[in-house]
Amino acid sequence: MAESSNKYYVPESSPWPLSGSIGLFMIALGAGNFIQQSTDFGQNVLKHQGTGAGWLLLAGALWLIATLFFWWRDTIKESISGLHEGRLSGSYRQGMIWFIFSEVMFFAAFFGALFYARWLIVPWLGGEGNNAMTHEVLWPEFQAMWPLTNTPDGRTTQAMGAWGL
Numbered sequence: 001m002a003e004s005s006n007k008y009y010v011p012e013s014s015p016w017p018l019s020g021s022i023g024l025f026m027i028a029l030g031a032g033n034f035i036q037q038s039t040d041f042g043q044n045v046l047k048h049q050g051t052g053a054g055w056l057l058l059a060g061a062l063w064l065i066a067t068l069f070f071w072w073r074d075t076i077k078e079s080i081s082g083l084h085e086g087r088l089s090g091s092y093r094q095g096m097i098w099f100i101f102s103e104v105m106f107f108a109a110f111f112g113a114l115f116y117a118r119w120l121i122v123p124w125l126g127g128e129g130n131n132a133m134t135h136e137v138l139w140p141e142f143q144a145m146w147p148l149t150n151t152p153d154g155r156t157t158q159a160m161g162a163w164g165l
Contacts, residue, residue, distance in 0.1 A: 007085065008085070008087055008088070009078075009083045009084065009085065009088055011078065011083075014071070014074070016067055016070065016071035016074070019063070019067040020064060020067045020068070020071070022063065023060050023061075023063035023064030023066075023067050024060070024064060025060070026056055026057075026059060026060025026063055026064075027057060027060035027061055027064060028060075029053075029056060029060070030053050030054070030055075030056030030057030030058070030059070030060050031053075031057050032053075033051050033053030033056065034053035034054050034056075034057055036053075037051055037053055
């Protein structure tokens, strides 16, 4: 373990983040190739020949599981040997708090943008509020109901029918 003059424990460099990245890359590559090889140009015919992507997907999943097992094993060993003190435990908690906070803020911004677009912008484009006839200048003949509350008819707007030629 790394030696230090202060009481805060600084762990040595770990191979597990790189190993986990390799496992995740194998999973992504295997899953993408599996999806690609298991369809025959949209006909949903499972092909048995191919790139062996299913095996790569399985190998990546096993690699990631093994990485997590060994990483957690090292962390548990450090904790049992008494290297984790109050400050390190507090930093783990603080990191998790910041992670959860960032996720909450992301979804608040995402759904806030959806709310803003649906309930504020569309009525304003339709001429509601104090901007009177602005919609006639910006977008003549705009009907506020079309983009978000009524699905356009696919038969009249698509280039090719749903069943091909």
